[in-house]
Amino acid sequence: MSVLLEAVNISRSFxxxxxxxxxxxxxxxxxEKGEFLVVxxxxxxxxxxxxxLLSGLDLPSQGEIFFKNRSLSRMNEMEIARLRNSSFGFIFQTPHLLSDRTILENVAMPFSYGEPVAHGTVDKRCRELLAYAGLEELIHRFPGTLSGGEMQRVVFARALVREPEIIFADEPTGSLDGGNSRKIMELLARQVNKGCTVVMVSHDPEAGSFGTRTLHLEKVESAEGVHS
Ligand SMILES: Nc1ncnc2c1ncn2[C@@H]1O[C@H](COP(=O)(O)OP(=O)(O)OP(=O)(O)O)[C@@H](O)[C@H]1O
Ligand SMILES: [Mg+2]
Structure with a gap:
């Protein structure tokens, strides 16, 4: 295994x-590369x-974060944006999709930034991922017509479209029922089996059981995060 992401004595105050x-x-x-870390x-x-902090959306008040030995705090905004777009995938609790774009167009959004890719390649990749997420029937629909579980699978497809090295997921199953939640977790676990790394925040013990390691954070009063 090799180290993909490292945080050294980081903290954040507001x-x-x-x-x-x-x-x-x-x-x-x-x-480490290939881990499925549950926070x-x-x-x-x-x-x-x-x-x-780990995904470069915010900077620590103290300490430093390294992705493949490169310090995020020493990158300029353009370098961070490029890294986020090409190497990171994001899934948040509430699916953020553009309501006036079709599902296919939404999944293709990450290709609007960064390195240009041939249109045919984009289309093929998006269709493959939507089929993989079980959504091939829905590609020309608009987000407003989808269920919560379907929308979250669209977000999953969008997060994977540029083949990220690491996926950051914050309560990705928080708004889903058991069945839909399991589908998302199985898709994430399959990515890990293919060599992708996942860092996921979850309250849900069933979702947590898909992880390979858990990091339990204590509330600030008791200071240190505890590994288990
Ligand atoms: N922008 C901000 N300004 C001030 N305080 C903030 C800000 N963001 C977070 N906090 C505070 O930092 C603490 C940690 O917030 P955070 O959102 O990381 O918690 P969390 O573990 O994700 O909680 P939850 O499970 O409810 O999502 C909270 O007390 C929150 O109020
Ligand atoms: Mg939170």
Whole structure:
């Protein structure tokens, strides 16, 4: 196994009113290629904050994060944007899809930025992934006509379309029932079997059982994150 992502003594505080609020207590973490890391902890423990830091959506107040030995805080905005677009995939609790674009167009969105790719390749890749997620019948529909589970599978297809090295998922099954939740988890687990790395925040013990390792975050009062 090789180290893909490393956080060294990172923390994040926000200023609220006059006093700083520590959203994430200092922690260090190594994510190896091919791991399926599940981050758990009570509401407010800093799980989303950690995911935002690891994925370059936010910068730590202290400490440093390395993706393949490159420090995210030493990259400029364009370099981070390029990295996020080409190497990272994102799935959040609520599916964010463009309502005036078809499912096929939504899944193709990540190709609008970064390295240009031939149109035929984009179309083929999007159709393959939508079929893989069991959505081939729906590709010309608009997001507003889909169920929550279907929308989350579209988000899954979009997250994979540029073949990311790592997928960051924040409560990806939070708004789904058992059956739909299991489908998403199986799709994620299959990606891990193919060599992709996943860092997922989840409260759901069943979803958590798909992980290969758990990181439990304690709320800030008790300081350190605990590995189990
Ligand atoms: N932009 C912000 N400004 C001020 N405080 C913030 C900000 N973002 C997060 N926090 C605080 O940091 C703490 C951790 O927030 P975070 O969203 O990471 O928690 P979480 O573990 O993801 O919780 P949940 O399970 O409810 O999603 C919370 O107390 C939250 O209020
Ligand atoms: Mg959260």
């Amino acid at each position: 200023i609220s009113g006059d006093s700083p609020c520590l959203a994430l207590a200092p922690l260090s973490l190594v994510v 758990t902890g009570r509401s407010g423990a800093g799980k989303s904050t950690l995911l935002h």
